[in-house]
Amino acid sequence: MSEEGPFVAAGDDDALRLPDSADLLKHLRFWPRDGRITLGDERMVLVHLGAMATLRRELIAAVGVARARAILTRMGYVSGQRDGEYARRIRGTASYYELFAAGPQLHALEGMVAVRPLEVQFDIERGHYRGEFAWRSSAEVEAHLESEGRAAEPVCWTMLGYASGFTTVFMGRPIVYREVACRACGARHCRIVGRPLGDDTPPPEFEFLATHPIARPGPGDPPAALARDDGPVIGHATGLRGAFALLARVAGSELPVLLEGEPGVGKRHLARAVHDRSRRAAGPFVVVRAGALDPAGLADALARARGGSLLLADLDRLSPELQDRLLHAFDAGDHDLRWLASTRVDLRRGGLVRDELVQRLGAFPVWVPPLRERREDIPLLLGRFLDQHARGLGRRLVGVTEAANNALLDHDYPGNVRELWGRIARAAVLVDDGAPIDRGHLFSGDEAPPARLELAPAGVLQPIGAAAGADLPGVDELIGALLDRRAGIDALEQALIRGAVDRAGGNLAAAARLLGLTRPQLAYRFRKTDG
Numbered sequence: 001m002s003e004e005g006p007f008v009a010a011g012d013d014d015a016l017r018l019p020d021s022a023d024l025l026k027h028l029r030f031w032p033r034d035g036r037i038t039l040g041d042e043r044m045v046l047v048h049l050g051a052m053a054t055l056r057r058e059l060i061a062a063v064g065v066a067r068a069r070a071i072l073t074r075m076g077y078v079s080g081q082r083d084g085e086y087a088r089r090i091r092g093t094a095s096y097y098e099l100f101a102a103g104p105q106l107h108a109l110e111g112m113v114a115v116r117p118l119e120v121q122f123d124i125e126r127g128h129y130r131g132e133f134a135w136r137s138s139a140e141v142e143a144h145l146e147s148e149g150r151a152a153e154p155v156c157w158t159m160l161g162y163a164s165g166f167t168t169v170f171m172g173r174p175i176v177y178r179e180v181a182c183r184a185c186g187a188r189h190c191r192i193v194g195r196p197l198g199d200d201t202p203p204p205e206f207e208f209l210a211t212h213p214i215a216r217p218g219p220g221d222p223p224a225a226l227a228r229d230d231g232p233v234i235g236h237a238t239g240l241r242g243a244f245a246l247l248a249r250v251a252g253s254e255l256p257v258l259l260e261g262e263p264g265v266g267k268r269h270l271a272r273a274v275h276d277r278s279r280r281a282a283g284p285f286v287v288v289r290a291g292a293l294d295p296a297g298l299a300d301a302l303a304r305a306r307g308g309s310l311l312l313a314d315l316d317r318l319s320p321e322l323q324d325r326l327l328h329a330f331d332a333g334d335h336d337l338r339w340l341a342s343t344r345v346d347l348r349r350g351g352l353v354r355d356e357l358v359q360r361l362g363a364f365p366v367w368v369p370p371l372r373e374r375r376e377d378i379p380l381l382l383g384r385f386l387d388q389h390a391r392g393l394g395r396r397l398v399g400v401t402e403a404a405n406n407a408l409l410d411h412d413y414p415g416n417v418r419e420l421w422g423r424i425a426r427a428a429v430l431v432d433d434g435a436p437i438d439r440g441h442l443f444s445g446d447e448a449p450p451a452r453l454e455l456a457p458a459g460v461l462q463p464i465g466a467a468a469g470a471d472l473p474g475v476d477e478l479i480g481a482l483l484d485r486r487a488g489i490d491a492l493e494q495a496l497i498r499g500a501v502d503r504a505g506g507n508l509a510a511a512a513r514l515l516g517l518t519r520p521q522l523a524y525r526f527r528k529t530d531g
């Protein structure tokens with residue numbers, strides 16, 4: 001983040017112009033085969049406006065206008081907060097105004113409203129803020145008109161919540177907006193004004209600010225990590241958080257837990273977390289692969305796990321003879337241990353394991369989703385594994401290139417988290433010191449990415465990568481001219497970088513965005529051309 005003093009701009013001031021939104025758009029992805037849309041590391045959904053109108057009508061009928069308004073405001077607030085955090089990740093190196101502008105831009109990108117800043121003043125250090133915006137084509141006005149008809153009071157509740165949530169994250173203190181004109185009441189367009197909450201009592205629809213102003217996750221949210229003695233199991237995708245919440249609950253009991261999921265999703269890792277959080281944490285944690293077990297091995301494992309936990313990995317591979325013995329041992333109840341098991345296949349189908357055993361060891365089943373169904377977690381895991389490998393190898397790993405990042409997000413991971421770990425381990429060894437990891441360090445040339453669509457600047461969905469490369473108008477002529485002049489790749493790179501920096505008026509973060517690079521990547525290329 002560049003150093004800046006207070007920001008003040010109003011009216012047609014150039015400083016209020018919204019920057020190019022290509023950097024934000026670039027991370028909106030559509031995975032039609034997996035039934036997913038992601039924006040950065042958040043899962044999104046497309047909702048019909050008509051459905052929003054129905055929800056609004058039902059909510060008002062069920063709990064009254066005031067409560068419905070508070071609920072929708074809170075919902076918008078959470079979206080705004082999450083976008084505020086996303087904006088920090090994407091524009092963390094841009095100017096404060098560009099970072100702030102991501103809020104109005106994301107709100108527009110998500111189809112809610114077109115925003116025109118009328119006046120913006122902020123001084124983050126002093127906590128001063130004033131913002132006034134015109135809203136055109138508000139989705140919420142349309143939803144309200146469809147469900148309730150013309151209104152006597154402003155109706156953009158969810159959207160006010162959004163603006164407040166985003167600005168609160170931006171300023172690091174509660175900011176609350178009011179809607180001073182609304183098209184649902186007959187105004188030409190909606191207009192909102194935001195100010196710090198300060199010591200004032202929040203308006204009723206913002207009552208939640210009094211109890212949890214900035215914190216995320218909210219009080220009912222499941223944890224984003226399950227602590228273990230040797231490093232937490234991480235992930236914030238909803239599916240995984242669901243598993244964390246169940247496991248955190250069951251850990252303190254003596255109930256057997258059955259972890260279900262594909263190879264490498266983290267079942268063993270999670271079983272260890274359950275043990276570490278249990279009353280038996282001080283005891284041993286013993287893991288045996290059921291497929292490789294013989295009667296003596298089973299007896300030995302039962303003895304070693306005394307006072308602690310026993311994880312029977314791949315329960316589906318246990319031989320019929322050992323299934324009988326295990327059932328007997330379980331029912332005898334004379335083994336002082338916590339039973340944990342994992343399986344890669346559904347034990348309720350296929351008759352691989354006796355029903356009696358499934359009923360006992362599978363009393364508390366927890367499904368761990370495959371990585372391709374929680375791609376939002378890839379950036380988080382990538383960061384963790386890069387740190388781990390950097391420490392392990394005693395090397396400086398500076399991150400991954402845009403192409404590598406895209407390839408990592410695209411891949412289907414039949415081997416799940418273990419495969420991701422392995423690919424990064426290999427790349428960490430192959431990459432030159434101080435250089436970013438590229439696609440070729442992670443994938444071989446013949447590994448084709450799965451079908452994924454992205455939003456092209458023209459607003460249409462197209463396969464990833466189709467926007468770049470040979471389809472660009474005039475690119476053939478350009479390549480011809482460069483080759484005729486024997487311009488080397490280095491000279492071309494330098495010229496591109498210089499051109500982008502010039503066009504961005506010397507602003508390196510903006511130049512990096514023009515080039516599709518992060519700022520550190522641009523800085524690295526600069527250093528490379530210098531030396």
Ligand SMILES: Nc1ncnc2c1ncn2[C@@H]1O[C@H](COP(=O)(O)OP(=O)(O)OP(=O)(O)O)[C@@H](O)[C@H]1O
Pocket residue numbers: 232233234235261262263264265266267268269270313342344417418421
């Ligand atoms: N959420 C996570 N956070 C951090 N590391 C993880 C996570 N999930 C898995 N891993 C890592 O991925 C690797 C595979 O995990 P684990 O052995 O727990 O998988 P598994 O589901 O038990 O696999 P299998 O069915 O093949 O036994 C381990 O190195 C583990 O540390």
